[in-house]
Amino acid sequence: MGDILVGACSWTDRQLVASGWYPRGRRDAEGRLRHYAERLPVVEVDSGYYALPRRRNSELWVERTPDGFRFDVKAFSLLTGHPTRPEALPADLRDRAPAGRHGRGPADPALLDEVWGRFAEAVDPLRTAGRLGAVLFQFPPWFTPGAPAEHFLEDCAERTKGWPLAVEFRHPDWWHPERADETWELLASLGATTVGVDMAQGLTASLPPLLPV
DSSP states (O other): OOOOOOEESOTTOHHHHHTTOSOTTOOSHHHHHHHHHTTOSEEEETHHHHSOOOHHHHHHHHHTSOTTOEEEEEOOGGGGTOOOOGGGSOGGGGGGSOOSGGGOSOOOHHHHHHHHHHHHHHHHHHHHTTOEEEEEEEOOTTOOSSHHHHHHHHHHHHHTTTSOEEEEOOSGGGGSTTTHHHHHHHHHHTTEEEOOOOOOSSSTTOOOSOOOO
């Protein structure tokens, strides 16, 4: 049986910071991460979804955590098909942001390639140091089963070859009983880990609480 690692979605979560868990003298950026990593073995970097991570941050995270600690980095919104506002992109790429209200239009392929390259460069120190637990691709509710989505997933797997890849669906049809085996086989063929979601049941968008391992 494998190990079960328990952690939080961020070591800078507002409620966590406000709770008093971090002692005096360890409430700056470095102190919080060191304190967290001494007590828990894994953390999700959800900030990667909202803005492209930076390589320098990854280097600092490696320096401030012990061997065996893991960062699960959430993929940037543009890489999962979510709306991406110009302000979320690096300054030199903002004039190439997807058109439409709140960046809801399709991304230019050249921009997508550039963003993929910068994302890979940013997380490389974590991967090289053995600190990368997974790169989490959380897809939007409108990412439905079918050929276009499967091609998108295959492209993600190709671009992240050699990375630990985790996939979270938010449309229930992926895990509908009639489709579940096909979804599992697809992710297994891509070497991707399935992400389970704990959510209220009985709603139109509810995902099942249990998924195949």
